[in-house]
Amino acid sequence: MKKPYKEIINYIYFFLLVAFVTTCTIVLFMDILMKTLGYEFTQEEITKSAVSTFLLVLFISLSFATIDYIRRVITVIRPTKEIQKCLNELTHGDFSARVKPTVSESYFGDIANDINKLAKELSSVETLRSDFISNVSHEIKTPLAIIQNYGMLLSDSNLNDEKRIEYAKVITKSSRQLAELVTNILRLNKLENQEIFPSKESFNLSEELCSALLSFEDIWNERNIEIEVDIEEEIYTLGDAALLSLVWNNLLSNAFKFTPQGGRVRVYLKLYNDKAVVRVEDSGIGMSEDTTKHIFEKFYQGDTSHREKGNGLGLALAKRIVDIHNGEIDVLSEVKKGSSFIVTLPHSEKHYYN
Template sequence: MKIIGDYIDYTKIPVIAKIGIFGFWFLASVAFTFFISWQSKKKYTDPLEEIADAARKVAEGDFSVYLRPRHTKDKADCLDVLVQDFNKMVEELGSTETLKMDFFSNVSHEFKTPLSVIYSNAQILQRQEMDEEQKDCVNNITDASRRMSSLIQNMLKLNKLEKQTIIPEVEVYDVCAQLCECAVQFEESWEKKNLELNVEMEERAYIAADPGLMELVWNNLLSNAIKYNREGGSITISETSDDQYVRVSVADTGLGMNENVMKHIFEKFYQGDESHATFGNGLGLALVKRTLELSNASITVESTPDKGSVFTVIMEKAQKTKLERGDENES
């Protein structure tokens, strides 16, 4: 039998030549396959993964995302058009978010003065002689004013954090001492609900952060642990550290959350308790997350419905200060 007419008789081709021809075409096909895969990855897979990653950041609330087109306008392809439309969408979303936060900020400022007047006058009325019904009415006014004032303060703080007008004043300090100070402030609140407070932490642990901003984090986490806890439950504040990180956990035995609630718990104005049985404005944990982002820290949550939640803050451990080294030498 002959190949290509009468020119080549395969029976006369040496075996080594046949193996060589087969090997050549096999290697050529493998090289061609790898080349096509590389080109496909470079031109399509990598850009699409970049767009997907950017979309994920936008979904998490980061509107500073910008994708650079891969080609000039005269050589733009379908992916460049997609990138341009994506950047325009993000810009519009960022503008809308800015307008919303500016609106909240302006409204909050306008509410501050009238609320102060209402609260001050209610406090004056509390000093007067009144019957029980009148006292209840005045107490309701002061409580509502206090809650509205707290909401406004949180909105203003969140607005400043979103615009990054708050510049953290970083210093090295003992976070264990700060945790104890914050917990003591809530003593009256946890005693009212007959809660047991458990504290498990080291003698001292140093971090480099803004003490004022971190106090905001601890106060919000402790407030939530009390607010959403059950009568007679418990709160556990634990702190551990290694050579690199300090971890602080605030655990409660309260309502807990399901998976869907945990996905949105750090979003602004989101409230997991749809029944609104407990007072909240949905800003506390958004403040916590934004504050920790500014402090190069992170937060995680674990929760089981009807069993409780555990919020864990992870921060970088600061290098030992002269004060800490002096304390170790004394001991």
């Protein structure tokens, strides 16, 4: 037997009992009344009164039972079924499922709203997961295809030494890109899952920034890029110098990548309002306003001119590192005029340790 019918039968049993008890009470009341007033009710009057009272109580009871059941169907049973249906769809992978708005008018409104929020979050996570897999697959496939193609070319026995060296360099470069991609994915995953805990140690940010810049000396000399440096000495910050070095290397690497021959790269470090502010500027191709809004997202590379020069993880990794150091990273850019990345970190005393 279905649950609704069981509930109706239970209601009938309950209100039959109520009607019976009420009728017995009235009969007892009439008996007391006869003894008190000395009036004798006939058996026929008593029977008639008892029956009519029982039927009246039964009718009223059933009416209220019906009204209460309808109320429960509207405010409890129907919303519960709607919520169960939505949860069942979610557990089977349909993250587009939502509890209907009509449920919000019942006692389950808050639960329904929370479930819809959960479904929306799950849908976003699923979209990110799908995009992540798609992007990773694409980024891995590209260098693998290059390695495969040039590997086949190297197998040609008639290949001269000059071409052989050239193809070997291409394979090495693609292998390095693939290794960098995998490393960045692992680093970003560990940072997002809080598996990496940065050390809290005061270090000389001025020296670290100079050291990072000098590692690109061969590049700016080879491409005749003008370097403008304004790094204030003895500025300290609290954090993990090794992790933050990934940020400086990424920002400087991007600046040199997108700056044309004979261009200019500027590096600043100043202390403003007890904050260490690093600014890396270039005179490169710049970015559109829409690109700057998404530039710190994983695998986002903006227009096609950026795609062949990176895997779209460097800035996402940089932002996550800056975030866990209680800092901020921002970008200002204009197409064909260059970009400027600004990193703000808390300033610390020279010998502070945590």
